[in-house]
Amino acid sequence: MTHLTDKHGRTITDLRIAVTDRCNYRCVYCRTGTDGPLYSDLPFSDYLRMARLFLELGIEKIRITGGEPLLRNGVVEFVRELSKLRTWRGIPPEVALTTNGHLLSGLAQPLKDAGLSRVTVSMDAVDPDRFARITRVSHGYESVLDGIRAARSAGLDPVKVNCVLVRGFNEDQVPAFGQFARQEGIVVRFIEFMPLEEDRVWSPATVVRLEEILARMAEFQPLVEIPRGASETALRYRFADGIGEIGIIAPVSHPFCGHCSRVRITSDGKIRTCLFSVWDHDLAELMRRGADDATVLQFIRGVVDRKEARHHIGEPGFVPASRTMVHIGG
Numbered sequence: 001m002t003h004l005t006d007k008h009g010r011t012i013t014d015l016r017i018a019v020t021d022r023c024n025y026r027c028v029y030c031r032t033g034t035d036g037p038l039y040s041d042l043p044f045s046d047y048l049r050m051a052r053l054f055l056e057l058g059i060e061k062i063r064i065t066g067g068e069p070l071l072r073n074g075v076v077e078f079v080r081e082l083s084k085l086r087t088w089r090g091i092p093p094e095v096a097l098t099t100n101g102h103l104l105s106g107l108a109q110p111l112k113d114a115g116l117s118r119v120t121v122s123m124d125a126v127d128p129d130r131f132a133r134i135t136r137v138s139h140g141y142e143s144v145l146d147g148i149r150a151a152r153s154a155g156l157d158p159v160k161v162n163c164v165l166v167r168g169f170n171e172d173q174v175p176a177f178g179q180f181a182r183q184e185g186i187v188v189r190f191i192e193f194m195p196l197e198e199d200r201v202w203s204p205a206t207v208v209r210l211e212e213i214l215a216r217m218a219e220f221q222p223l224v225e226i227p228r229g230a231s232e233t234a235l236r237y238r239f240a241d242g243i244g245e246i247g248i249i250a251p252v253s254h255p256f257c258g259h260c261s262r263v264r265i266t267s268d269g270k271i272r273t274c275l276f277s278v279w280d281h282d283l284a285e286l287m288r289r290g291a292d293d294a295t296v297l298q299f300i301r302g303v304v305d306r307k308e309a310r311h312h313i314g315e316p317g318f319v320p321a322s323r324t325m326v327h328i329g330g
């Protein structure tokens with residue numbers, strides 16, 4: 001077996017599969033305006049075949065995303081089927097899920113029982129009114145909190161919470177999130193806002209950068225940096241008193257493209273080699289035409305080999321991605 005690599009020498013081990021691009025939230029940093037076109041979902045059997053073939057090429061972790069993946073009926077069964085697959089080492093892949101958490105409370109235990117290893121819940125405020133202003137959904141906060149707690153009780157470990165910070169909306173929530181992480185026993189990860197939203201409201205001024213996040217958190221408690229693995233995207237910190245951990249994902253101010261290990265499949269079955277790709281590669285169409293496994297494997301290798309070297313956020317001449325985040329799968 002030769003690993004899936006690209007021409008820049010990176011080894012690709014992480015696959016993200018979006019199982020729908022529908023979402024029940026309209027977060028201000030994602031679904032900023034028009035709903036945008038919806039792409040069709042594929043039957044789960046198609047994603048399963050794709051996953052099996054990617055695993056043959058050295059993928060070790062699969063993350064289910066969207067859109068909102070828990071809107072899709074059959075997602076628990078999909079997790080069960082994914083967990084039966086094997087990596088090239090002959091072991092089950094690590095199967096994770098990213099969700100807004102709205103429907104998680106009733107699904108956490110069935111997902112865990114089906115083989116889910118980990119869950120990441122997006123939550124951008126620890127105050128119900130602020131949460132509603134960001135997600136543009138009223139009464140979502142309580143459902144998400146219930147979802148996070150249900151995930152912990154189900155034994156999904158660790159439960160991570162992703163918080164996208166957007167200037168003017170939630171940067172003052174940083175210390176409260178520190179408290180929340182410690183209280184709930186979860187890892188909160190702050191994410192810098194990227195230009196992947198629908199109506200292009202992003203500007204450098206809207207980004208709350210790593211240094212500012214650290215300074216805001218230091219007002220709550222001093223932090224100590226934790227050494228991180230080579231392909232980890234988050235900078236990790238623990239609180240100086242040893243209780244609680246946070247992370248910061250800083251693709252804008254501290255890009256990590258040089259050790260990116262990811263590739264994505266959109267809900268309509270296109271391969272995207274970078275969040276900021278300006279084109280994608282139609283794997284579903286190749287499969288519909290009846291391509292055998294060997295042909296599909298060759299196609300995947302060729303596409304991944306041409307993975308972009310890096311993103312160009314904030315540079316003159318930046319070309320926006322051909323899809324917005326909700327239609328890619330974050």
Ligand code: SAM
Binds near residue numbers: 163197
């Ligand atoms: N619906 C699920 C959720 O809310 O987690 C999964 C899909 S969502 C697109 C995946 C992740 O992308 C979420 O953590 C979300 O906060 C993040 N995200 C969306 N738009 C973003 C943007 N413009 N910049 C940074 N992160 C973004």
